Amino acid sequence: MPQIHLHAEPGDYAKVCLIPGDPNRATRIAARFDGGLEATKLVTSHRGLLGYTGTVNGVPVSVQTTMMGTPTTSIVMEELLNLGVETFIRVGTTGGFEPLNIGDVVVAMSAAAATGMGSVLGAGEPTAPTADFEVVKALEAAAQANGLVTHVGPVVTSDVFYDPHPGGVVRWGRRGYLSVEMETAAVYLLAMRERAKGRPVRAGSILTVSDVLADPDFHPEVRTIGENSWYRPPEEEVTRRVDLTIGAAMAAAAALGA
Numbered sequence: 001m002p003q004i005h006l007h008a009e010p011g012d013y014a015k016v017c018l019i020p021g022d023p024n025r026a027t028r029i030a031a032r033f034d035g036g037l038e039a040t041k042l043v044t045s046h047r048g049l050l051g052y053t054g055t056v057n058g059v060p061v062s063v064q065t066t067m068m069g070t071p072t073t074s075i076v077m078e079e080l081l082n083l084g085v086e087t088f089i090r091v092g093t094t095g096g097f098e099p100l101n102i103g104d105v106v107v108a109m110s111a112a113a114a115t116g117m118g119s120v121l122g123a124g125e126p127t128a129p130t131a132d133f134e135v136v137k138a139l140e141a142a143a144q145a146n147g148l149v150t151h152v153g154p155v156v157t158s159d160v161f162y163d164p165h166p167g168g169v170v171r172w173g174r175r176g177y178l179s180v181e182m183e184t185a186a187v188y189l190l191a192m193r194e195r196a197k198g199r200p201v202r203a204g205s206i207l208t209v210s211d212v213l214a215d216p217d218f219h220p221e222v223r224t225i226g227e228n229s230w231y232r233p234p235e236e237e238v239t240r241r242v243d244l245t246i247g248a249a250m251a252a253a254a255a256l257g258a
Contacts, residue, residue: 003079006064007046014053014060016087016257017080018249021073021183023050023065025091029246030054030063049076056254066090070117070157070186077190081201087256088191088203089135091249093242094155094181095230096209097173102233103241105148105248106179107131107139108155108205112172113185115159121189129157129188135204135256142252143206148244153178155207157185170215170229181207206252208245210238 002009020026033040033054040054043062051064064080066073077088094106111129113119118127136152143150156172158180163169172180184205191203211232232238 003082005047005075006044006049006051006079006083008044008051008083010083012043012053013051013062013064013080013083013085014257015085016060016089016253017062017064017085018089018091018253019064019066019076019187020091021066021068023048025242026050026052026063026065028243029091029250032246032250033061034058056250059254059257061250061253061257066183069159069182070115073183074117074186074190077187081190081194086199086201087135088187089139089249089253090184090187090205091246092181092183092205092207093210093238094179094207095169095211095213096179097170097177097213098215100151100178100209100212101149102209102212102231103149103244104209105143105150105245106155106207106209107136107143107150107152108184108207109136109152110154111157111185111188111205112154112177113157113189115157115185117186118189121186121193127189129185130192131188131204132191132202135202138252138255139204139206139248142248142255143245145251146244146248148248151178155184156180158182170213173213173215179207179209180213206245206249208242210241
């Protein structure tokens with residue numbers, strides 16, 4: 001029986017899968033597989049959850065859209081697990097805290113689960129969503145080999161993009177987190193659950209800093225929404241920077257799948 005949301009069967013996906021949130025990003029990634037889109041299989045387009053399978057440097061690799069947030073990410077990842085995917089690499093964007101800059105790369109060693117899914121997957125107890133170290137090393141090496149400014153450390157996964165907290169989202173930066181995004185903690189918790197069952201499942205997350213979230217106490221001149229001061233370049237510049245990170249993610253996927 002095909003999966004409810006992905007409408008795919010066992011064998012449709014490679015063991016290694018890149019999981020961007022944006023369907024347009026999934027297509028851009030697939031277009032860079034060996035032979036381009038013409039040589040790549042469109043596995044699913046159901047509900048706009050575009051998924052493709054092809055090869056990178058001769059190594060089977062898939063890419064599957066998750067959309068935004070931990071709920072849809074969890075649905076997609078559960079179905080990919082049912083279909084035999086073992087290595088998951090989130091390829092996303094993130095709001096970076098200073099001193100990070102636009103276009104920097106964050107490889108998330110861990111992700112604070114400031115999300116309802118953290119409580120669900122953790123059965124209401126504290127969680128420590130953590131990446132697989134081999135995936136982290138592969139992502140860091142690939143990003144550095146591509147000449148990208150790379151940071152490895154903790155991020156925050158939040159359900160809220162426009163954070164109404166009185167202290168603003170920059171409160172996380174003051175605690176030493178590198179950046180904030182909306183999916184990684186769920187990916188890590190599900191991978192950890194499967195490893196606890198004895199399955200060789202691993203996960204990592206490579207993120208492009210698309211916004212800089214400056215502390216308004218020190219930067220009153222930048223754009224302000226509530227308590228959060230932030231800067232985001234034009235969308236074409238964000239896309240250009242993300243495409244650089246995609247190259248690193250694809251290289252790491254090939255290395256991990258070889």
